[in-house]
Amino acid sequence: MAADEKASLFELRRAQPAFRGLEAGHLACQGCGQALGARLVTEAAGPDVIVANATGCLEVFTTAWPRTAWRVPWIHSLFENAPAIASGIEAALKAQGRLTKVVAMGGDGGTFDIGLQALSGMLERNHNVLYVCFDNEAYMNTGIQRSSSTPHAAMTTTSPAGKARMGKRHLKKDLLSIIAAHHIPYAATASVAYPSDLRKKVRRGLEIEGAAFLLVHSPCPLGWGHDGALTVEVARLAVETGVFPMLEMERGDVVAVMQIRNVRPVTDYLKLQDRFSHLFDESPEARVELEHLQALADHHIEVYGLRGTSPDPRDSEGADTVRRGGLRWG
Amino acid sequence: MLEALEGSAAIAKAVALCRPQVLSAYPITPQTHIVENLASLVADGQLRAEMVSVESEFSAASVVLGAAACGSRAYTASSAQGILLMTEVLYNVAGLRVPVVLTCANRAISAPVSAWNDQQDSMSVRDAGWIQLYCASNQEAVDTTIQAFRIAERCELPVMVCVDGYILTHTLEPIDIPTQEQVDAFLPPYRFSRMLDPLRPISIGNLVTPEYYAEARYAHHQALLRAKDEIEAADRDWAKVCGRRSGGLLSVEGPDDARIGILTIGSVLGTLADAREEYPDPPAKLLKLRSMRPFPADAIRHACRGLSDLVVLERALSMGSGGIIGAEVRSALFGEPNPPRVHNFAAGLGGRDMPLEIYPRLLKAAEAPEPTRFAIMDVELQKLPETER
Numbered sequence: 001m002a003a004d005e006k007a008s009l010f011e012l013r014r015a016q017p018a019f020r021g022l023e024a025g026h027l028a029c030q031g032c033g034q035a036l037g038a039r040l041v042t043e044a045a046g047p048d049v050i051v052a053n054a055t056g057c058l059e060v061f062t063t064a065w066p067r068t069a070w071r072v073p074w075i076h077s078l079f080e081n082a083p084a085i086a087s088g089i090e091a092a093l094k095a096q097g098r099l100t101k102v103v104a105m106g107g108d109g110g111t112f113d114i115g116l117q118a119l120s121g122m123l124e125r126n127h128n129v130l131y132v133c134f135d136n137e138a139y140m141n142t143g144i145q146r147s148s149s150t151p152h153a154a155m156t157t158t159s160p161a162g163k164a165r166m167g168k169r170h171l172k173k174d175l176l177s178i179i180a181a182h183h184i185p186y187a188a189t190a191s192v193a194y195p196s197d198l199r200k201k202v203r204r205g206l207e208i209e210g211a212a213f214l215l216v217h218s219p220c221p222l223g224w225g226h227d228g229a230l231t232v233e234v235a236r237l238a239v240e241t242g243v244f245p246m247l248e249m250e251r252g253d254v255v256a257v258m259q260i261r262n263v264r265p266v267t268d269y270l271k272l273q274d275r276f277s278h279l280f281d282e283s284p285e286a287r288v289e290l291e292h293l294q295a296l297a298d299h300h301i302e303v304y305g306l307r308g309t310s311p312d313p314r315d316s317e318g319a320d321t322v323r324r325g326g327l328r329w330g
Numbered sequence: 331m332l333e334a335l336e337g338s339a340a341i342a343k344a345v346a347l348c349r350p351q352v353l354s355a356y357p358i359t360p361q362t363h364i365v366e367n368l369a370s371l372v373a374d375g376q377l378r379a380e381m382v383s384v385e386s387e388f389s390a391a392s393v394v395l396g397a398a399a400c401g402s403r404a405y406t407a408s409s410a411q412g413i414l415l416m417t418e419v420l421y422n423v424a425g426l427r428v429p430v431v432l433t434c435a436n437r438a439i440s441a442p443v444s445a446w447n448d449q450q451d452s453m454s455v456r457d458a459g460w461i462q463l464y465c466a467s468n469q470e471a472v473d474t475t476i477q478a479f480r481i482a483e484r485c486e487l488p489v490m491v492c493v494d495g496y497i498l499t500h501t502l503e504p505i506d507i508p509t510q511e512q513v514d515a516f517l518p519p520y521r522f523s524r525m526l527d528p529l530r531p532i533s534i535g536n537l538v539t540p541e542y543y544a545e546a547r548y549a550h551h552q553a554l555l556r557a558k559d560e561i562e563a564a565d566r567d568w569a570k571v572c573g574r575r576s577g578g579l580l581s582v583e584g585p586d587d588a589r590i591g592i593l594t595i596g597s598v599l600g601t602l603a604d605a606r607e608e609y610p611d612p613p614a615k616l617l618k619l620r621s622m623r624p625f626p627a628d629a630i631r632h633a634c635r636g637l638s639d640l641v642v643l644e645r646a647l648s649m650g651s652g653g654i655i656g657a658e659v660r661s662a663l664f665g666e667p668n669p670p671r672v673h674n675f676a677a678g679l680g681g682r683d684m685p686l687e688i689y690p691r692l693l694k695a696a697e698a699p700e701p702t703r704f705a706i707m708d709v710e711l712q713k714l715p716e717t718e719r
Contacts, residue, residue, distance in 0.1 A: 047531075074534065
């Protein structure tokens with residue numbers, strides 16, 4: 001590599017973290033959790049990365065030709081192959097002796113469902129790639145169809161609620177356990193409601209040598225049926241109720257959790273979203289499903305030890321302070 | 331220097347001489363020996379490349395796409411079901427105009443499941459936007475593989491090198507493997523013009539609205555048509571290095587005054603060339619189709635001048651229609667002042683042997699009062715129930 005290229009790369013790396021890899025002006029809906037998540041990930045990753053993006057909202061709203069919102073090199077191939085594209089990029093970088101980082105991005109459809117095989121392959125081969133799944137719990141790009149990540153009892157266009165059904169009949173796939181079974185160096189969950197925590201996990205995932213996986217809970221106002229202004233609030237409630245556990249794993253073992261300072265009932269989370277509105281009609285079936293969802297959250301709290309015992313700067317309230325100025329609103 | 335080599339081993343050596351940086355594959359018979367040989371070369375330190383052994387053909391094609399987009403010379407190989415599984419990626423690689431080279435060890439498609447040779451696999455993806463070159467011998471497979479990298483890189487198009495499974499891949503032949511110096515002189519190090527690079531960030535694979543899609547398709551189609559010159563040039567220039575030609579787009583053998591022509595593709599050309607010596611009468615020309623995509627319609631028209639009958643023999647078919655190459659040859663000849671009659675046959679499906687004796691049958695078919703639009707020449711109807719004959 002030429003000396004001036006090395007100097008430019010050094011400058012690029014020094015620009016972190018002020019650098020913004022995903023610019024404003026794209027076509028995402030108001031309050032899009034994925035847009036927020038992708039911006040936070042690219043901020044933390046810095047400019048010296050290559051992004052491989054699975055088909056989905058993120059690809060569609062950021063790259064309508066001839067425009068692009070990406071300031072980092074970016075490639076979209078297909079729906080189910082982002083991990084394999086990232087594997088190829090990483091292999092090429094290794095062969096060329098380049099140190100650029102590789103980030104793969106996909107939604108839950110591309111990750112939990114159609115791309116799961118390619119993801120498993122990438123993790124098994126331990127490519128030096130950070131795979132980020134923006135989990136908005138349904139196929140939003142095609143119009144809100146159920147995925148294996150859709151929570152139990154949630155309404156989607158292919159798991160509607162009706163006289164005979166209470167929304168999705170099956171459980172949300174426990175992807176994290178599948179990831180854990182690959183014993184990769186680092187895996188974590190994060191939420192767009194906790195930006196500094198998310199950034200820290202992205203940096204961690206990129207620092208370590210080998211495959212890393214990050215599941216980012218990303219509300220979709222359109223698909224979940226909540227006000228776009230409440231995206232962060234809804235995401236935070238998913239954490240505070242135990243619905244979405246915040247974890248870090250090394251080689252498949254949980255090594256850290258974000259504890260919940262004040263555990264909230266799941267109905268606080270559910271009632272803000274139209275996809276769960278059928279659970280509030282006072283019917284016996286609805287009551288059963290509410291109990292079911294509460295039990296699932298309780299199970300997370302139990303198995304991952306999420307209940308906080310004393311205030312902690314890293315718990316669900318402490319981690320919510322904005323580092324670069326000011327405290328949490330309200 | 332001539333060496334007795336299995337086709338697959340020779341192809342692997344040719345690939346290694348091209349200094350690929352990333353190799354990726356998933357095992358499928360009859361492609362396996364190629365990637366096994368490459369893996370050995372990597373393991374022995376004779377080839378410095380990243381070998382990514384993936385969990386499916388879909389990922390194999392995706393890995394070489396990612397690697398090539400990131401600026402590395404990349405190679406994969408597959409067959410039959412593997413080609414079908416990676417079809418979505420094949421279209422994508424081509425549409426993104428990323429240069430990779432793939433060897434297709436031709437094999438029949440399931441169902442019924444067959445592990446044997448025909449060309450239904452590569453023919454099924456002929457419209458994916460790849461350059462497709464078919465080899466008549468293992469020497470051609472070696473030379474075409476080396477040419478393929480240059481063609482791919484100069485045209486920014488992927489190239490599929492098609493070799494008949496077993497008949498070529500598993501057959502020992504005396505083969506001249508060129509030297510590293512020869513290949514280096516022909517194939518310089520390569521830098522992809524749209525490579526993924528943080529210093530020059532671009533977006534590849536954007537969403538394209540109806541406003542631009544047709545233009546992208548037009549540009550891709552034109553690139554394939556223009557690739558004809560590069561295919562001819564690569565063959566010419568490689569001949570200057572090693573003294574051999576592989577047949578450009580289409581090559582013709584046989585007496586100038588022959589009135590009958592036989593056009594075919596792949597390894598059966600070797601059989602027919604031998605048969606021609608055994609059956610010199612009536613004299614016939616052999617039209618050797620090497621490039622299926624881009625399709626050399628001009629060269630076919632030119633080669634057919636003076637012919638009264640052209641027999642098109644192929645190892646695949648479009649079910650519900652008939653011959654694939656036959657239909658394209660007829661279309662190429664349409665509107666010519668005195669076109670030959672076209673007789674179209676498939677044979678050798680699912681590994682059925684094509685012996686020398688097929689040659690006199692083809693010549694006899696050319697004498698038929700009415701040309702055969704399409705028939706499977708070696709089908710044995712007595713094996714079928716009455717109702718299906």
